[in-house]
Amino acid sequence: MSSLPYSQACENNKYAIGSVLEHCFNQSRQVLEIGSGTGQHAVYFAKLLPHLIWQTSDQSFNHGGINAWLTAEPSLNLRPPLVLDVTQAWPIEKLELPIIDGIFTANTLHIMSKAMVQDLFKGLGEHLSLGGQLCVYGPFNYQGQYTCDSNRNFDQWLLEQNPQSAIRDIEWITELAIEQGLKLKADHPMPANNRLLHFEKNV
Template sequence: MTSLPYSQSCENNKAAIAAILEDAFSQSTHVLEVGSGTGQHAVHFAKLLPHAIWQTSDQLEYHAGINAWLTKSPSSNLRQPWLLDVLKPWPIDPATTPLIDSIFSANTLHIMSKEMVSAFFNGVGKHLSAQGQLCIYGPFNYQGQYSSDSNRNFDGWLAAQNPQSAIRDFEWITALAAEQNLSLIADFSMPANNRLLHFEKNR
């Protein structure tokens, strides 16, 4: 069996994120997690939201690790990962796929290129149902400024790994969301200088 991938940051932030998702996704029936990564968030949140299907997704290289976590900590509402590349058509057929009324993504937008971030929001706009919920977790800049020295240092590290990666501006993210008929419901302060942005898709 594939060894379990592990992220300490996932362990550190899962409780704070869960406290918000339990409210934001309280009426959800089908949650799509874009970029499930190690799979740690999926197994934790699915247990706390038993009323909703939790659909994992990521690029193929992460699937073995996600499935290993799903095997270790199964839940009846957890689903094996979809192959999802935001730059390609999402694997969602409205004729056969249950209505996606919530989307969650954590620590992804600063890894993606700007083109991928735009494509992510285009996909959300296309596939999230009316009055659907979108929650995005990660670091953001405000008015072009870092919110902490640690975020400034992290942004430098990101650039060294991949020049196309960067902490994104809150204003740009909310503008992309607005283009897809999404309204910002709340901007939550989170541990380690991160944020959780909660959007709702308008009718």
């Protein structure tokens, strides 16, 4: 296991996230995870939600680590990663089922540029089915204000790594969602000053 890519944050937050996903995705048949990262979330959530297909995806440079986790902790409902770049056409034709009724993404919106976040939501509007569920995990600001000093420090660190990265305002994210027919159903508090935003596609 020591050779696998590892995120302590993933291990710390997977239980809290999973308790919400069990409810949000209880009727879903296929969940597309956008930005599967190390693959740790995927192997845990696939076991937690055996009634659905958990489809991983990420940019190609992360696929080796994701596949390593899938090999180490296989599940019958867990699928190897698709190459998905939100600025490009989504590889929908490679999905096992022709419908995406669930999408999950964690710790991606603050890494992406604003233009990439906008591209992501355009893709969500195009591909998430009517009645589909979207769950987004990560840190968010409210009315332009940080929720804590640690998020303020984290945002400064993001800026130093990439000037286009930043913690996003929940009001902006909600506006992007509304433009794509998505309504915010719940805003769940999570460990380490993060949130899990639950949207539903209703248009």
